[in-house]
Amino acid sequence: xxxxxxxxxxxxxxxxxxxxxxxxxEVALSGEQxxxxxxxxxxxxxxILWQVRAPRALAAALTGGALGLAGAILQGLLRNPLADPGVxxxxxxxxxxxxxxxxxxxxxxxxxxxxxxxxxxxACGGGLALFTARVREPEALILFGVAMSSFFGAATALVFNxxxxxxxxxxxxxxxxxxxxxxxxxxxxxxxxxxxxxxxxAMRAAPGLKMLTLGEVAAEASGLRMGxxxxxxxxxxxxxxxxxxxxxxxxxxxxxxxxxxxxRLAREDPARLLIPSxxxxxxxxxxADVLARLVPTDQELKLGVFTxxxxxxxxxxxxxxxxxxxxx
Numbered sequence: 001x002x003x004x005x006x007x008x009x010x011x012x013x014x015x016x017x018x019x020x021x022x023x024x025x026e027v028a029l030s031g032e033q034x035x036x037x038x039x040x041x042x043x044x045x046x047x048i049l050w051q052v053r054a055p056r057a058l059a060a061a062l063t064g065g066a067l068g069l070a071g072a073i074l075q076g077l078l079r080n081p082l083a084d085p086g087v088x089x090x091x092x093x094x095x096x097x098x099x100x101x102x103x104x105x106x107x108x109x110x111x112x113x114x115x116x117x118x119x120x121x122x123a124c125g126g127g128l129a130l131f132t133a134r135v136r137e138p139e140a141l142i143l144f145g146v147a148m149s150s151f152f153g154a155a156t157a158l159v160f161n162x163x164x165x166x167x168x169x170x171x172x173x174x175x176x177x178x179x180x181x182x183x184x185x186x187x188x189x190x191x192x193x194x195x196x197x198x199x200x201x202a203m204r205a206a207p208g209l210k211m212l213t214l215g216e217v218a219a220e221a222s223g224l225r226m227g228x229x230x231x232x233x234x235x236x237x238x239x240x241x242x243x244x245x246x247x248x249x250x251x252x253x254x255x256x257x258x259x260x261x262x263x264r265l266a267r268e269d270p271a272r273l274l275i276p277s278x279x280x281x282x283x284x285x286x287x288a289d290v291l292a293r294l295v296p297t298d299q300e301l302k303l304g305v306f307t308x309x310x311x312x313x314x315x316x317x318x319x320x321x322x323x324x325x326x327x328x
Contacts, residue, residue, distance in 0.1 A: 006265050010279035014061060017286040021057040022049060024290050051184075059183035059191075059247055060289045060303070061282040064254055066195045066244040068281020069274060071255030073202050073237040076209035076270025077230065078138040084255035085241040088141075089148030091252070093124035094245035096152040099159045099172045107171070114190045114246035121245065124148055125238025129231050178249040178304020180289060187247055194243035199278070201236030205229045206271035213270065251304045253311020254281050260314075 023029075029037070029045055037045035067085065074083040085091045097120030098113050106112045131144050156176070163169040208229030211222045244251060258281035259273055266273045285303070292306045 006262060006276045007279055010262070010276055010283055014279055014283045014286065017283055017290065018057045018061060021060070021286055021290050022053050024293050025053055026293075052182075055183050055185050055188060056180050056289070057286055058185070058188045059180040060286045062188055062191050062195055063180060063244045063248040063251060064258070064285025065278045065282035066191070066198065066240040066247075067251060067255040068258035068284070069195075069198060069202060069278040070237040070240040070244070071257075071281070072259040072270065072273045072277035073205065073209070073233050073240075074255075075259050076212065076273065077205075077233045077237075078142060079212060080138060080142060081260065082256070083142065084253070085237065085244075086250075086252050086255065087149065088124075088128060088145030089150075089152060090121050090124045090128075090145075090238050090241040091245055091250055092149045092152040092156070094118070094121040094242050095176055095250045096120060096156045096159070097123075098175060098245060098249075099156050102171050102175060103159055103163050103165075103168045105168070111190060113175075114187075117246035118194060118239070118242040120152075121238045121242025122235070124152075125234050128238070129234045132230055132234065133227065174302070175249040176304070177302035178251040178307070179302050180248045180285075181300065181303075183247065191243040191247040194239050194246075198236045198240035198243065199274075201232045201239065202274050205233035205236060206274060209233065209270040213268075249304060251285065252308045253314065254284055254307055257311055257314050258284060 025048065027048055029048065033045040034049070036043050037049040040046050041050055070090070071084045074085065074088060075081060077083075094117040097116040101107055101113050101116040127148065128141065128145060132141055135141065135144075156172075160169055160172065163172065208224055208226055211224055211226075214222075241255075259277040261284075262276045262280050263273060266276055285307070288307050288310070289303055292301045292303055295301055295306075
């Protein structure tokens with residue numbers, strides 16, 4: 001399947017999922033109320049539809065799109081099917097910075113949490129880029145990223161331990177569990193520019209990602225400035241991850257799963273995989289958000305918990321298949 005056709009199919013699926021999400025919620029609306037919501041945006045049904053459900057669907061789509069894009073970039077860069085923002089520590093660093101802002105009481109400042117998450121993600125991305133400039137082996141970069149993830153995960157636990165307020169601790173915990181509940185249009189507006197900049201950097205890095213499939217030596221001999229392309233790839237993935245964490249907290253496994261679902265259809269080309277992976281990630285998270293609302297529980301499941309319950313077995317399956325291929 002051509003990349004354009006695959007992207008179109010994913011875009012149509014995403015649109016259907018977004019429309020479906022407008023009909024799912026705690027409050028059931030009748031056909032007459034939906035008509036009223038479209039005719040009078042200020043009415044009670046209009047408030048529910050356009051100020052609660054629609055912004056939530058957009059936030060889920062942007063978050064999933066950012067994570068799917070970041071996963072596709074990192075898997076192409078490292079030539080490793082297990083690479084994703086969580087494995088390389090970008091999500092953990094962004095979450096740590098956001099947790100610091102929440103505990104310090106600065107979360108009341110508009111955009112403070114979002115800015116902190118971006119700074120954390122870009123700082124981790126910068127560290128990964130500097131490491132890549134000195135060490136060419138992708139396996140070493142993965143180990144470095146795992147170390148970063150472990151360190152900042154422990155640092156976030158330390159924030160929990162030293163938190164002066166149980167309320168702040170509960171807010172950090174809710175953030176780390178991930179959710180797009182109660183997100184507004186303004187929240188998505190904060191994240192959208194970072195996602196589009198990340199997409200721009202990813203497209204700049206696309207030729208390098210394609211050449212890397214031939215091996216590091218062949219890529220260096222191709223005439224492309226691989227150092228700059230790798231830098232663009234890492235910064236693009238970090239920026240996309242920071243946008244996702246800033247908008248919805250920590251959401252796991254979407255960046256891992258989305259590229260795998262469309263890789264064969266994209267003919268294993270990491271350059272053609274970028275946009276379909278982003279659209280697939282958006283579709284996954286919007287659908288997961290709808291399913292999380294439909295699960296009959298007293299309290300709505302956090303989106304990060306829901307995706308982890310589904311994504312962890314998928315991660316294990318991918319690792320098992322990768323181990324089998326390495327043995328053969």
